[in-house]
Structures are given as C-alpha cells and as structure tokens.
Amino acid sequence: xxxxxxxxxxxxFLLEEARLLDAGQxxxxxxxxxxxxxxxxxxxPGQTDPLNVASIxxxxxxxxxxxxxxxxxxxxxxxxxxxxxxHLVSNIEAQQAGDGEFTVDAAFIxxxxxxxxxRIYSGRHAYQLARRDDSFRIKLKRVALMNCDGVHSPMAVxx
Amino acid sequence: xxxxxxxxxxxxxxxxxxxxxxHRRAYADAAVFQLExxxxxxxxxxxxxxxSQLKKPGDFVRTRLADYEVLVTRHTDGNIYVLQNRCPHRxxxxxxxxxxxxxxxxxxxxxxxxxxxxSLASVPHRKSYPEGFNFDxxxxxxxxVGHIAIYRGFVFATLNENPEPLKDHLGQMTEVIDNLVDxxxxxxxxxxxxxxxxxxxxxxxxxxxxxADIFHPSFVHSSSVAPARRAPPNASxxxxxxxxxxLAANGLGYEEWEGIQLNGYTGGHVYMNNIYQKGVLxxxxxxxxxxxxxxxxxxRLGPExxxxxxxxxxxxxxxxxxxxxxxxYQQMRVTIPISVDRTLVQIHCFRLKGAPDEMFHRAVRFLxxxxxxxxxxxxxxxxxxxxxxxxxxxxxxxxxxxxxxSGQERRGADGQLSGAASEMPMRVQFQAxxxxxxxxAA
Numbered sequence: 001x002x003x004x005x006x007x008x009x010x011x012x013f014l015l016e017e018a019r020l021l022d023a024g025q026x027x028x029x030x031x032x033x034x035x036x037x038x039x040x041x042x043x044x045p046g047q048t049d050p051l052n053v054a055s056i057x058x059x060x061x062x063x064x065x066x067x068x069x070x071x072x073x074x075x076x077x078x079x080x081x082x083x084x085x086x087h088l089v090s091n092i093e094a095q096q097a098g099d100g101e102f103t104v105d106a107a108f109i110x111x112x113x114x115x116x117x118x119r120i121y122s123g124r125h126a127y128q129l130a131r132r133d134d135s136f137r138i139k140l141k142r143v144a145l146m147n148c149d150g151v152h153s154p155m156a157v158x159x
Numbered sequence: 160x161x162x163x164x165x166x167x168x169x170x171x172x173x174x175x176x177x178x179x180x181x182h183r184r185a186y187a188d189a190a191v192f193q194l195e196x197x198x199x200x201x202x203x204x205x206x207x208x209x210x211s212q213l214k215k216p217g218d219f220v221r222t223r224l225a226d227y228e229v230l231v232t233r234h235t236d237g238n239i240y241v242l243q244n245r246c247p248h249r250x251x252x253x254x255x256x257x258x259x260x261x262x263x264x265x266x267x268x269x270x271x272x273x274x275x276x277x278s279l280a281s282v283p284h285r286k287s288y289p290e291g292f293n294f295d296x297x298x299x300x301x302x303x304v305g306h307i308a309i310y311r312g313f314v315f316a317t318l319n320e321n322p323e324p325l326k327d328h329l330g331q332m333t334e335v336i337d338n339l340v341d342x343x344x345x346x347x348x349x350x351x352x353x354x355x356x357x358x359x360x361x362x363x364x365x366x367x368x369x370x371a372d373i374f375h376p377s378f379v380h381s382s383s384v385a386p387a388r389r390a391p392p393n394a395s396x397x398x399x400x401x402x403x404x405x406l407a408a409n410g411l412g413y414e415e416w417e418g419i420q421l422n423g424y425t426g427g428h429v430y431m432n433n434i435y436q437k438g439v440l441x442x443x444x445x446x447x448x449x450x451x452x453x454x455x456x457x458x459r460l461g462p463e464x465x466x467x468x469x470x471x472x473x474x475x476x477x478x479x480x481x482x483x484x485x486x487x488y489q490q491m492r493v494t495i496p497i498s499v500d501r502t503l504v505q506i507h508c509f510r511l512k513g514a515p516d517e518m519f520h521r522a523v524r525f526l527x528x529x530x531x532x533x534x535x536x537x538x539x540x541x542x543x544x545x546x547x548x549x550x551x552x553x554x555x556x557x558x559x560x561x562x563x564x565s566g567q568e569r570r571g572a573d574g575q576l577s578g579a580a581s582e583m584p585m586r587v588q589f590q591a592x593x594x595x596x597x598x599x600a601a
Binding site (some may be wrong): 036038041043044051052053054055056057058059060062063065066067069070073075077078079128150151152153154155156 | 184351352353354355356357358359367379381382383384386387389390391394395398402403406415439503508516519520523524526527532533534535538539541542543546
C-alpha cells in the first residue's frame, strides 16, 4: 500500500486536472500530460485494442493540442455557447507500478451544462502516472464511459 | 407524440417543392414524415445489414426498417431473412440486443420459440392450445419482410410488395459498392465490429443534404481547420498525421472547388468527384503500407485494373434515401429517421480482406476522427443540423432556398452534373422525394 503522503499527492493531482477542465484552462490541462502521453476513451466496455476497435478518443499530445486549440478558438459551433462543467473524481485507488510510476483507478461524474440542456457523464478513469519533480505527469488516461457503446450526442469537453 | 390527422394529398406534396425552393414543412411537419416512412422508407430498397455480419446460421443483426424494428438473420438453409421483432402471440418485442448468434428466438413471456427464418419451433404445454393450432400458419410466425436482395454483400430489404429490382434502384451507384469490394486484395470486405451511433434533433434529410454539400466545410469546420493548419506536421506518434490532415482538409477553398464535380441521378442518388487527395488512405505512392497494399491488389487484379480501382475518387456516395459510402476510406453511414425532428446516424468502417492490417487501423481512425461522438468534425455538422431544425420548426419564411448554381448544370439522360458550389444535389434529392411521395396516388 502507498504511504499516505503519496496517495494524497496523487489525489490532489487528479483534483487539479478536474479543476483545470472546469475552469476552461485547457492549455494548462494539457501540460499535465507527458509529451508522449495518451488520452483514450474506448467505444466498447472492456475494450483493450485501440487499433482494431474504434475509440471515441484515442489521442496523443499532438492531437490533443489541436483539440485544445479548437476549444480555445471560440468559433466551434458545438462549443457555442461554451459548455460549463463540473468534474467530480472519487473512489481514488492508487498503486505503485514501478520506480516513480503509479496506476490510479477512480470513478467520475461530469455534469455539463450548455444553453438549454444539461447532460451527465459517468464512468471510471484509469491512469498511468509518472512522478515528475514535485508532481506527476499522465502517461495514459483511459476514460471508460459507462454508456460508451450507447447512442450519443456530440461530446465537447474532455472528461 | 403528435399524430397527424389526414395524410397529405399528392398535390399538397407537390406544392411544397419549387424548382429552387422547398417549404419548411418538408422538414417540420409530422404528416410529411408519416408519408415518408410509408412511401420512401416503406417502399424503397433499404440497407439493413452486411453479409459479413451473417456468416453462420443463427447470426443476426437488429436494425430498423421504416417504422419497424427488424431482425436480419441467417437461417440453417443458408438464406437471409428479415423478421419483425415482435412475437405473434401477444405482440412483445423478442430480441433486445443489436447482434449475436441464436439457434432460436424465444419470447420471454410465454416462451414461443422461433427459428431464424421466423417459423414457430415450439410452444410450451402444447396440449392446452386448440386442436387446430397450426405451427405452419404464418400468423403464428415472426412476420417476414417479403423482399430481400443482396448486392455484393450489402443486404437490402423492402416492405414494398412489388419492388423494382435492387440493381435498378441502385443504378450507377453499384459502381461505388463494386469499388469498395474491389479494393480488397481478397475480393471480400468485412464490416468492423465497432461502430458509432449518433443522434441529432433534426430531420433525416438535413444529414443527406449536408453530406452532398462541399460549400459548408470551410465555414462550419473552421475551428478545426485553423488549429490543424498551425500544428506541426507528423507530430503525432499514433497516426502518421492522419488526424491533422483530415481536419485541415475541411479548409478547402474556392481554388480546390475547381476540380470537384457533383453528380446527381434521378433516383435521388448523389456523389462528389475529385475531392481530398491527401492523407494516408488516399492513392499515394510514398507510404510503405500503401506500397504493400498496392502490390497485393495488383497481384489479384493486374496493374491496369488495380490502378483503375484505386483511381476512383468519389466522396460521399449517397444512395437514396439513407446510405452513404466512402469506398476510398472504407467508410459507411446509415441515416435512420426516428421522428420528424429526430435522427440516428450509424457510422461504420470496413476491413479489406487481404490488405495489410495497418489499412484497417487507418480506417478505424478515420471512423473515430470523423464519426465519433467527440469528433472535431461531425459534431459541428450535427450542431448545424440542429440549428436548422430549430429554425425550420417555426412558421417563418416559409421557403428554403437551394438555387445556388441553378441553370448551370449539365443535364444527361439519367442525371445532372455540376460544379462544387452548386446546390444541384439538393434539387435532385427533392425532385426524387416528390416523385416517391406522389407515386402511390398517381
């Protein structure tokens, strides 16, 4: 089991990520990722293969940075008006996964408000984190949306 | 739901469409939608499944046909059947999953069981049913849709009791299905297991029109084009620059429009020529995966035929009323109307058997980039379609303009040809629409 201080630092790192997304600080959010870090949102429950099975998102830093620029363009139709979100992260369980590396599982709920509608997303996060200086960087974030294989409307802000 | 009182007359339908304009009721009137379900989705050949989903007896797919939920099945006799997903006993829906394999479809209520051809296999407590209860009576079977036809693996069905041959309906559009299948070095394609289903709060025709519209991307998708243009090329470790190129491709300007041709046919089918020449799925010579793929295809077809197959560059081939195929990118979309202002879009991709695995990985990424719920392209399209519906729902106007390029088309025996900026595809689609909706009462 992780020592309490490390566990707490990891929790605070996840909360920081949620806060940056809620605050619309997407460039700061992207800095939490390793240069080769990957954001993965599968389309199927239990999906292990991002190449032969389509993903809602399977993006590395380079693709994410285009997504972030788009979020900041203020011209994207689907982002007008800009959605407001509340990202909640809970049930955080962290484990050591090698020298300075950690795996983290968590549950999430995100409430998104835009114009005349409000939507709720929920599911599980699975992280691979690497310790960098005083903090961590994301090597992989897997977002298992509970209704990943359901019928969807456009999703605007990362979860 | 609001139920229309009296069906529209043919004269009323004709009065909704002028040469260059259409009345907003075509998108917003539930009575019009009712008639479309009956005379377009209930009369034309409708794509229901791909044969690669139905390899073994018992394989099935659940989908929609007009207003009905149907199962497309492979029976032990080797044939494909389309069955109403409804138990003839008490009317309950039987199958609650989208696909699978089952030797029998059993109603969970009183356990009538049916074979994949819809015939009744068993009922429990047989002795309590009347003497004359007949297992062979079709009234005791899952109801079959009468007509099914397959074109090179694409399964179509129709509720029309007297349909024209499928090939007559497809017309020239058989060429794009041929082209998709011919791109496989094994001469066979498989539909991918994973797909997306998107929903928008708008009329089904809006999606069809948007897919035939090359005017909108540089406006609607500018928020994705600009970041893609600023981003350094080949920065991604995942996709050989495919995502960036796809985003940037939507910024095509007036000069890129020059080479593009729009083709429209009297049946309402439409496609574009000569669009989007960049990227790893197009006919490039520099890429090692493409080189291996071309070698495999050439081995099967010979150099001349292979070059011809790979040279066909037709984008968004729209088979009226609801199937869109992009052979070059191994993609397919199916538009499923739910109500006058609610539509599903199912987005699929294909595997070319015998091609390098990377070809399929690229098709999967194309599917995600263009058609995922988080797509930086399609999400803006859907937002635009919803805004159209919101405006069309109000009794303002009431005429919608599609006159751009009017009078500049070249007309042939069975269709029209126009430049990229023309709204000819919409005019062709609406002419077909009137023809289909008024055919019954003619």
